[in-house]
Amino acid sequence: MLAVALLAAACSGSSGEAAEPVPTTSVPASAGVAGDTTTSTTTTISTSTTSPLAPPLPLELDETGVPLNGQTHGVVTTEAGWVLPVLGAVPNGWRVWTPCAREADISEGRYIESVDVVLDPGHGGPTEPGATSPNGIIEAELNLQIAQRTADALEFAGYSVLLTRGSDVRLPIVTRGEIAQALAPKAFISIHLNAGTRAGSSTPGTEMYHQIDQPESRRLSGLLYEETVAVLADYDISWVALIDAGAMPRPNKDGEDYYGVLRRPGPVTSALAEIAYVSNRPEAELMSTPAAQAAVATALATAFDRFVTSDDPGSGFTEDPMFRGFGPSGAGRTDNCLDPQLN
16 A cells, blocks of 8 residues: 555655755666665756756846746756756856855756656744744754655655755745746645644644645645645644635735745646644644654655546635735745855
């Protein structure tokens, strides 16, 4: 049974204590990289410092000085683990989109043309930890641990996977969206824990957000919701939830997607998973356990597998969600962002 096998893979995987930002990837055995055995029909990887790319064009910016998404093709992963969208080829290397959305030339790394799925552990770094539980559990750390376990399960099932970040580092949303567009995966899934409500509930308050007027994104969110709630419901704890929890869109003032992780991936089918409430102590403590993380990872991996192998519609859709506000979210700003050493 697929779910049982995926659970075993998620349980045996890493729990997110990497010292460097090393992303999870799967590499075809034919690529000749020692130690990698996962095969894939959709990932193209070159370990040389050249690639069949055109010379780069100047980076185009919007009126606020933030780069426009959709300017790159493939990514380069560095030895330190940074995932860098590629603007084009330069002598002996690539011109890349840096973590802080600037241009830089690098001469070493692994070029990856595409993967099956990009997982995005939400938040990260000392200035963007996400929500914090009453007893000090940090959302960004749990997001990463769950994403790494999900990657393990997906790779076990034969899918190629890339994480936008592999350790506790800041990565602006504009760059997360560009990684998605550069790799053109079957799906981009941003993994988060929620915060806010104190309203008690007998069932999990899981929320899955999909892109507006995008049927495949809606279907993906419904499958993610269906699988995640099914595993969380087995835990007898004090849940919190909004009354309309489910799979839904959330528009901004302009009628576009409110969340940058849904808006900036552009044509890539995307979903935002708000798995449980880290602001609720029992849920934060539950999601800190390896068993619960593995169960959720299995659910997310199973949902993706169903998304690409079936026409299942998903369930749990909220047809008329309540107004959740127009506060700032996902503008993609790169203020006070300092790029790391890349070469």
